[in-house]
Amino acid sequence: MIPPALYLALSAVIFTIGVIGVLLRRDAIVIFMCIEMMLSAVGITLIAASRYLHSMDGVIFVFLAMTVAAAEAAVGLAIFVLLHRIYKGVKVDEINLMKW
Amino acid sequence: MEGSLFQWIVFFAMAFLAIFCALMVVTRRNPIHSAVFLIVNFFAIAVIYLLLGSQFIAIAQVMVYAGAIMMLVVFTIMLISVEEARRVPMVRLSAGKVFGVILAVLLFVELLYGLMVKALPGKVGPFTPERLQAVGPVRTVGGLLMSKYLLAFELASVVLLIGIIGAVILAKKER
Amino acid sequence: MTDYVWLIPLFPALGFLINGLIGRWWRLNKTFVSWVACSALGLSFLFSILVFIGLLRLPPESRVAIPDKVLFDWIVSGGLKTVIGYKVDPLSIVMALVVTGVSFFIHVYSVGYMHEDSGFTRYFSYLNLFVFMMLNLVLANNFLLMFVGWEGVGLCSYLLIGFWFERDAPANAGKKAFVVNRIGDFGFLLGMFLIFSKLGTLTFDGVFSKAHLLDPVTVTLITLLLFTGATGKSAQLPLYVWLPDAMEGPTPVSSLIHAATMVTAGVYMVARCHVLYEMAPLSMAVVATVGALTAMYAASMALVQVDFKRILAYSTISQLGYMFLAVGVGAFSAGIFHLTTHAFFKGLLFLGAGSVMHALAGELDIRKMGALRKKMPVTFWTFLLATLAIAGVPGFSGFFSKDEILWNAFSSPQGHFLLWLIGFITAGMTAFYMFRLCFMAFCGDYRGDKEVWHHAHESPPVMTVPMVVLAVLSVIGGYVGVPAILGGANHFHHFLAPVFGVHEGGGHEAALRLLPLAWAGEAAGEGGHGSATLELFMMVLSVVMAFAGIYLAYAFYLKRPDLPKALAQGYPRAYRVLFNKYYVDEIYQFLFVDSCKRLGTILWRQFDEAVVDRTVNLVATVMRVLGGGLRLLQTGFVQDYALGIILGAVIVMLFLL
Secondary structure (H helix, E strand, C coil), X not given: CCCHHHHHHHHHHHHHHHHHHHHHCCEHHHXXXXXXXXXXXXXXXXXXXXXXXXXXXXXXXXXXXXXXXXXXXXXXXXXXXXXXXXXXXXXXXXXXXXCC | CCCHHHHHHHHHHHHHHHHHHHHHHHHCCCHHHHHHHHHHHHXXXXXXXXXXXXXXXXXXXHHHHHHHHHHHHHHHHHXXXXXXXXXXXXXXXXXXXXXXXXXXXXXXXXXXXXXXXXXXXXXXXXXXXXXXXXXXXXXXXXXXXXHCCHHHHHHHHHHHHHHHHHHHHHCCCCC | CHHHHHHHHHHHHHHHHHHHHHCCCCCCCHHHHHHHHHHHHHHHHHHHHHHHHHHHHCCHHHHHCCCCXXXXXXXXXXXXXXXXXXXXXXXXXXXXXXXXXXXXXXXXXXXXXXXCCCCHHHHHHHHHHHHHHHHHHHHECEHHHHHHHHHHHHHHHHHHHCCCCCCHHHHHHHHHHHHHHHHHHHHHHHHHHHHHHHHCCCEHHHXXXXXXXXXXXXXXXXXXXXXXXXXXXXXXXXXXXXXXXXXXXXXXXXXXXXXXXXXHHHHHHHHHCXXXXXXXXXXXXXXXXXXXXXXXXXXXXXCCCCEHHHXXXXXXXXXXXXXXXXXXXXXXXXXXXXXXXXXXXXXXXXXXXXXXHHHCCCCCEHHHCCCHHHCCHHHHHHHHHHHHHHHCCCCCHHHHHHHHHHHHHHHCXXXXXXXXXXXXXXXXXXXXXXXXXXXXHHCCCCCCCHHHHHHCCCCCHHHHHHHHHHXXXXXXXXXXXXXXXXXXXXXXXXXXXXXXXXXXXXXXHHHHHHHHHHCCCCCCCCCHHHHHHHHHHHHHHHHHHHHHHHHHHHHHHHHCCHHHHHHHHHCHHHHHHHHCHHHHHHHHHHHHHHHHHHHHXXXXXXXXXXXXXXXXXXXXXXXXXXXXXXXXHCCCCHHHHHHHHHHHHHHHHHHHC
């Protein structure tokens, strides 16, 4: 059997790469994709833990998280489309209307 | 397929693929390139789910993430991507960004430390692989969804409904 | 019958609520208001009589043992349990009768006097409130409820003195009355605190039964503190200064509050606490001395005043001094007796003043009056009867009460020859200045404005009838207290004897000794016969003094009116000191008022503005700076917020590792 630590390490790596992507990139769509990547990486952790602890809770969790990710994708991308009407190429470091 | 060596090979292959694709997602200039790499990433992760014996989640991963979500993303890229000049910077560096990268690395170090030093916390549950094999993993998930996690299941459908309505309302054209 | 005692204060309270709350709102007409107010008082008086009759039906020993009528628990907190309860015993019923009776007649009088005033409804609601508070004071069965009444009458005094508050003088007079009263009340409060801390109870029954547990120093302190309250409320030295100024209020108010009832609260309080006072001979001496000195001091000022009501005000202070002299030498029932007769004749004197003011369109300077008996016969005759009473002419009520006081000042164990002497001389002064007032206002030639004389008229019956009633009482009211040596049975003294004679305490013997002295003629084997002659002799002396005073007044103001002026010019400095009331007001202003003002200004500038305000502003500035700094975190860029999230996650994980 493959030790669970390896799965968790893989998940950590992908999660961290996703975090760096969220913090560094300017294009909103790319940031969104990095967020989905982070969500997916967390799924690996949950399934691995669920497998090695002989539980089904993790599996259900991932299933429901996926549902939420889908809904979030729909709404989020709709928002991007709306923003595009104003900003023509949504770059997050140009949008600061909620500034102090 | 049982067989320890096979599993190790598949695991490392998929792991490296996933990591490589993740890096590519973050570093490509063209968003369509990022999207494609992300799809491959999802596939790799789906295979890893298979390795872990969650066939149901593997299929769900492909269908929902790689299928539905990425399709949405690609369409959105089509709608809002601008033909930009080559010189538009991908990353605009600032003090905050550097600090952010440092924090991310710190996070990674913490995560590694956590998983190396500490054992896997949590109670050991009743669903051993033999039992799962006997009933069938999909069946088990289905049974649980309909009994113990029924409320969550229903709420998830409500969330999806809200997502649909929200998306439609948001993207309507102004009259 | 005695169970109805709680109804006595109830009716004026209802009258106050009805007139006060809905009188102006529904614009009730004057007839309704006056009926409500007067009938409230009438019912109260009726019930006082009923309770009195109920009391008479009981044998004398059990009259002081009636259980208090407790309405409900008021304060139950820790060790303090205070109730709203009323005590029925001879002393409280006598006070209640006096208060309700005199108040009733003054209410009726006020209907006529205040008829033209726009504040008619307000006046009657305040007046009813006052009677309610006063009844609480005299009927209370514990110190705290008595204090509520005490303060309440102070409040009503303020409200009624400053009734015409649009003018400066009444408003200031009201404030002065309340503030000076407050100083005395502070002493009263301290006395109450001391009682409670030492004895753990505030009910009269409880305190007086446990009083023998106290050590002499504590008792002296308590009684002195309570007495300072009495000096404030009853206008003795040094806190009398508010009473002359209180004449700014409507005259019926002066009559009721500052002659008959409120100012007697101090005397009642000392009488009620006689158990404590008898245990502290020092305090008794202080009370008697202050009383005597005040009597003479006030009388001296009344000799030269020219304002009608001011003379009566100083007279009140002087007569209150007599009452305190009485209770100070242990003659408690004599003090209460004088309180009762004083209520009759002084109340009447003030009503007469009001009648004169009514006729002369507000004139108060007696130098501009004269020969008024021709225009206002009823007023003149009632005023004359009252003046005869206050002067101590035999046959009138004042004679019996004042004489009993003077005799007790001389002969009681706590009495002293000097006290008697001061009282004796003051009696002469009283006769003099009262008849001076009477002669200058009603007899001789008119010295005022011809127009005013033309319009002068007798007061309407609604005002003269109460005056006549009070005049009758001033004459016959004394006959309940005819002393034994003149053949009377001194019913008044007998009635109050159970209250003052049968309590435990250090003064037991002294109190008992009072009885034989008063019944000088009947006591066997107590040296009765000798004291009887002495008492008769002193009585004759007082009568001679009274007539001397009257004759002197007659000589100065009727036979040879130029004499007073010559005397004034002969001793100009003395005259000026007396006329300016010994400059006491100016002294107090300089000593107390100005220094308080300066202290207040210093505290305001140096402390309130510089310290407190600056601190508060500093807090606000700190908040502003902090906010100004923190808001810079909101850059508006989502990536910065994402950075914040990651930072939080890192920190949280640090704790989990």
